[in-house]
Amino acid sequence: MLKRIEQKKARRKKFYIGAILVFLMIISMLGILLGNDGGAQFEYNKFKFEVENNLLVTKINGEKKTFRFLPQELLSIKTPADLKQTLKEPMMVLTFDPGVGVQNLIYLDLIRKDFSDSFDSFVQSGITNQSELYNMPLVNCDNATQSIPVIYFNLSNETSITKDDYCTVFNGQTIEFLKLRDLTLYIYYGVING
DSSP, rough: OHHHHHHHHHHHHHHHHHHHHHHHHHHHHHHHHHHHHHHEEEEEEEEEEEEEEEEEEETTTTTEEESSSSSSTTTSSOOOTTTHHHHHHEEEEEEEEESSSHHHHHHHHHHHHHHHHHHHSSSEESSSSSSSSOOOOOOOGOOOOOOSEEEEEESSSEEEEETTEEEEEEOOTTTTHHHHHHHHHHHHSSSOOO
């Protein structure tokens, strides 16, 4: 009889230990499921960034905006002091050489669309040379005026943004153009002071 009581106590003890382990596992799984907010978080200049679908997302004026690079990754790129003022002009023209190669054109088309969607300005596109692929007006830095500035995407090994009178030149290639895109939008939205 004593042996039976001890066996009963041992089974009860195993049951309680098992129940506690199951409870802890369930709580742990709930914590993981409910606490998973999509990934890493970063902060810059009071803006919080989260990683969603391999993009950096932050809220600006109540809207989600996506980027590929953190602001601090772009601070070493040279920019003109009055870039933000240029981006706030009521109208601007984005121009590029359509002969820069398909890979660069993919990036440039994406950036032109992003700028058109993001800026409060009326954004017109142009090309620097005739093209069968693009039916756009011919525009280069010579066409830039104070009231209609030109942003020229220039294929270059140096990644920078320079200015010549009313023409802002984005120097870069392929993925570097995306860095210039992010930097420009950060300045435009006030994430980076520029």
